Amino acid sequence: MGNSDLRSLASITELPFAECTGSTVAVDAHNWLYRYLTTTVKWTNDAVYTTNDGTEVANLIGVIKGLPKFFEHELVPIFVFDGGVTELKDDEVERRRAQRHDAEEQLEAARERGDAVAAARLEARTQRLTETIQETTRELLTMLDVPYIDAPAEGEAQASYMNRIGDVDYVGSEDYDTLLFGAPRTLRGITSKGHPELMDLEATLDRHDITYEQLVDVGILCGTDFNEGVHGVGPKTAIKLIHQYGDLFAVLEARGEHISHADRIRELFFNPPTTDDYTIRTDVNPDVDAAREYVVDTWEIDASEVERGFERIESSMVQTGLNDWL
Incomplete structure (x- = not known):
């Protein structure tokens, strides 16, 4: 998840959207998705994002709620998905698996005793990026014409590389490890309330x-x-x-x-491990109707949960001339 100790060392300042409008951002997809997945699960009734056959696709709600902030500020996101897990990360993966297993046991106990508050909190801790979640996210991004690439290993490493060689203006991630991967400029909290934070590598080095x-x-x-x-x-x-x-x-x-x-x-x-096998596109032309049908009809998401997000995407297309960016 990234070394949070680095926050106390990093040079982090607020960056008004006006100063980064029209920029390209390589988004650490797993980091961004997990954040929205856990938030959605924590605050949304599970019936809203669970299909009749029991498949959970809370990620689709998260994508529709999170993407408009990019569009409204003319930021072009390029989502970068993790590839294989680095061998050296095996211990960390096992530690997280054990934590999730423990949380799942606590969740079952909370449900049995009828503790809805504890259950909601624990449900967020038990989330994982399943194959269905990754596949449906890619399909939805395709309909919204948002480019994505698959990294050979760590997504944040690939995104940092793209920033370092100048192919994108920023990395989008909540992790501080982008500093260690050499990303010159990382935007944090892009889709949170208010303006994002800019984490600046050069300023961090100068400070210390x-x-x-x-x-x-x-x-x-x-x-x-x-x-x-x-x-x-x-x-x-x-x-x-x-x-x-x-x-x-x-x-x-x-x-x-x-x-x-x-x-x-x-x-x-x-x-x-990184790749140069990608193309940076700055023209985006979302098919909102197809995306709406995919989310609401195909995956049975309650329309009321995502309609505001779709409306914001449509509105941003008119206000910014979305497919004429840069």
């Missing part, structure tokens, strides 16, 4: 007088999705240690510490 490589070392010392951090080392201490010793390996040697596969983890951030 470190290099990008040293920032990665700081992240590894604190802990990432690929490793546990060094016990007792938080972000401020990690910065001090890197200033004192220069790099990760000198710190570990001086403290008599060890991080398994530290060299591979560093290399994963410096040179993650």
Whole structure:
């Protein structure tokens, strides 16, 4: 989910939409989808997003509620989906699986005792991006003419690469690991209330007088999705240690510490698996009627839950000349 310790180190400022209108954004699709999936499940009756055969497609509500903010501010999203899980992330995946299993047991207990509040909270924690959720999201994005690509591994790494080489203006993600993957500019909270936050890599490095490589070392010392951090080392201490010793390996040697596969983890951030097999489109022409039929008729979503989102998309097409962007 990203190293939240990095927030205290990152240079983050509010960015008015007026300053990024007309930009392209590589969206970490799994991060964005999971956020909307958990929110929808937490605050929506499950009958609204569950078909007659029991298939849950809360993601479709999330997509329709989240996309209008992009359209209304003339931001062109390119959704980047995760590919295969990196071997070094196996422990993190297993940890999350165990947490979800525990939450599922607690959910069943809450339902048995009739605790609706606890059940709603736990339902959000048990969500996973199933194959159906990923497939239906892709199909809906296609109808709305929103481009997407499949990363060879981590979606945030691919999105960061696209930003780093200048193919997109921003990465869209709530994770702080985009800093470690070298994304120059990350937009957080694009589809939340108010203006988004800009997380600036160069400003972060300047603030702490470190290099990008040293920032990665700081992240590894604190802990990432690929490793546990060094016990007792938080972000401020990690910065001090890197200033004192220069790099990760000198710190570990001086403290008599060890991080398994530290060299591979560093290399994963410096040179993650990425692809250049994509095309950036800036013209978007949504077929709202087809999308509405797909969501409401095909997947049996209550029309009242998504109609406002469809209306906002249609309105943005008129107001911004959506298919004439950039």
